Amino acid sequence: QLTRTHSDIVEFREVFSKARQIAIITGAGVSAESGVPTIRGAEGHWRTWKTQDLATPQSFCRHTSRVWEFYHYRRELCLQAEPSAAHKAIAECEERLRRQGRSLVLITQNIDQLHQRAGSKHVLEVHGNQYQTRCVSCGHVEVNHKSPICPSLEGKGSPDPDVPDALIPVKDLPRCEQKGCDGLLRPHVIWFGETLDSHILTAVEKELETCDLCLVVGTSSVVYPAAVFGPQVASRGVPVAEFNTKRTPNTAHFRFHFPGRCSETLPAALA
């Protein structure tokens, strides 16, 4: 296994040195290196719920206060977190390739903005980002880094399973400040059952069709449509390298699989 991995690294470095247009697809494993819990890992619970139970329009409709507590917790947690060695390796690689007239695009499922904070410039956020809000009444989208996002959420959002719901009245949750609106705000992220932004998907498709090397980093590859981005590139015969602590349902489709923590494997691969 070790020898296999070593010869793979040598081969990967060869492919990497010749690639002109690199696409990197990332997921929660990259932010795990910054102390942000992954979605499906053992630590991926908030109170007694899974992300799958909270990240839906139905849940927001029925348990608005609870879902806002969940996002408030993650907004605050990620504001405290620092980009990891994996985030930095990607950002530094983009800058280095740019100076060489080559390109790197980052397609991320993460909503935490840690890639941008590490310095990544060309980022396509396929699941939105938690520092933007959207008004459910007027549709207005806005950048929002307030901490806390509203007074009623101050001190709320503990992930401890023994903490009861704060049951904040909807009128005291984040509200739209557009003139005369006062509608309820929601996180501008993509929940289960919602479609991805078509402009972003079109941009992603273009990158997947033209890249000559693809990396898939720290994603379980179970959430569609992002789960098929890597296999789509591989089906063109383009090399795809997976960086993950575990194997995934997509591993067999890819030319390379580098096991281990991406804060260790990625800086070495992209140096």
Ligand code: BJW
């Ligand atoms: C490390 C590491 C380290 C850890 N180093 N690695 C049946 C079949 C097919 C599709 C569907 C279906 N039923 C429903 C659907 C559609 C659904 C879907 O895919 N469901 C599946 C779960 C079955 N998809 C959708 O609804 C999407 N919309 C859509 O398809 O529209 C059309 C449509 C609608 C309705 C029906 C059918 C079609 C929208 C998906 C939106 C996903 N949104 C979320 C929440 C965003 C906001 C938020 O975060 O709160 O996005 S869900 C959540 O999962 C989040 C993530 O971006 C996403 C992916 O998770 P990710 O990043 O892969 O994290 P993990 O935790 O799963 O994995 C971490 C990985 O890292 C692991 O592999 C670890 O091993 C690894 N790791 N430490 C390296 N140090």
Ligand code: ZN
């Ligand atoms: Zn509004």
